[in-house]
Amino acid sequence: MTVGPDRLRDKVVLLTGATGGIGAEIVRRLAEEGAHVVLTDLEKSGCQDLLDTLTQPERHTALALDVSSEEQWEDVVAATESTFGALHALVNNAAIGSVATVDEETRSQWDRVIGVGQTGTWLGMKHAGPLIERSGGGSIVNMCSILGTVGGLGNSVAYAAAKGAVRTMTKNAALHWAKARVRVNSLHPGFIGTPPLLERWEGSERHREMLAGTPMGRLGRGEEIAAVVAFLAGDDSTFVTGSEIYADGGWTAA
Ligand SMILES: NC(=O)c1ccc[n+]([C@@H]2O[C@H](COP(=O)([O-])OP(=O)(O)OC[C@H]3O[C@@H](n4cnc5c(N)ncnc54)[C@H](O)[C@@H]3O)[C@@H](O)[C@H]2O)c1
Numbered sequence: 001m002t003v004g005p006d007r008l009r010d011k012v013v014l015l016t017g018a019t020g021g022i023g024a025e026i027v028r029r030l031a032e033e034g035a036h037v038v039l040t041d042l043e044k045s046g047c048q049d050l051l052d053t054l055t056q057p058e059r060h061t062a063l064a065l066d067v068s069s070e071e072q073w074e075d076v077v078a079a080t081e082s083t084f085g086a087l088h089a090l091v092n093n094a095a096i097g098s099v100a101t102v103d104e105e106t107r108s109q110w111d112r113v114i115g116v117g118q119t120g121t122w123l124g125m126k127h128a129g130p131l132i133e134r135s136g137g138g139s140i141v142n143m144c145s146i147l148g149t150v151g152g153l154g155n156s157v158a159y160a161a162a163k164g165a166v167r168t169m170t171k172n173a174a175l176h177w178a179k180a181r182v183r184v185n186s187l188h189p190g191f192i193g194t195p196p197l198l199e200r201w202e203g204s205e206r207h208r209e210m211l212a213g214t215p216m217g218r219l220g221r222g223e224e225i226a227a228v229v230a231f232l233a234g235d236d237s238t239f240v241t242g243s244e245i246y247a248d249g250g251w252t253a254a
Pocket residue numbers: 016017018019020021022023040041042065066067068092093094095096116143144145146188189190191192193194196197
């Protein structure tokens with residue numbers, strides 16, 4: 001068991017949505033803690049660019065993965081096994097949003113949001129979970145949201161539906177794999193001021209609402225989410241499964 005600052009030493013961790021605002025911070029933290037990171041996102045080139053900024057880039061690998069494609073999951077899990085011989089953690093981080101309300105949302109956007117955030121998370125668990133089990137056990141971190149639990153600002157209905165499913169699938173899978181030592185937990189960020197999010201919303205009414213609903217009075221930072229991922233991915237959390245961990249500045253406590 002490795003705990004402490006080097007706690008991910010030589011663990012193989014597969015991450016989806018690696019080049020996004022939070023994903024890139026997770027990549028940096030996992031690499032700093034000694035993991036071999038399998039960076040995946042829609043475009044391999046963005047993953048490779050990010051990988052090239054890491055110390056010892058040769059320890060990591062970059063692959064294209066659309067999480068809504070079962071075939072691509074099969075390919076990525078097979079490539080991970082042939083490159084590293086094992087997988088110790090999966091971080092199901094990729095998702096897309098939609099701010100539409102229940103009466104505004106369109107069927108096509110609903111299907112896209114559910115296809116990536118909900119179905120993509122299930123496919124990741126389905127295909128990577130057995131390899132984690134064969135590797136001696138490990139951890140699955142499903143990136144959820146406060147909107148997987150509470151109504152938020154009363155919009156983003158498709159996103160809330162996807163994240164609600166992520167929350168309950170997490171508990172279901174945790175029970176299935178409990179004796180196999182594959183732990184499954186959901187991580188629920190509040191509003192995180194990543195560059196893409198700020199670019200879209202800074203100064204808007206929505207930005208003011210995000211701040212007003214957060215008791216700590218500020219948005220979170222990507223590295224504050226990455227720190228919780230590192231805890232959940234490694235051996236500091238070996239008795240934590242089926243849990244929902246909030247990093248939301250107090251949003252759900254209010
Ligand atoms: N930023 C926030 O405030 C916030 C709050 C709560 C939860 N989250 C969750 O954190 C996670 C990361 O969010 P973020 O803010 O970094 O978002 P982001 O939009 O910056 O990044 C998302 C990444 O997912 C990738 N992606 C989109 N569709 C994909 C697909 N079909 N297959 C594979 N990858 C795909 C994108 O290319 C992008 O790199 C998401 O699950 C999100 O729901 C974010």
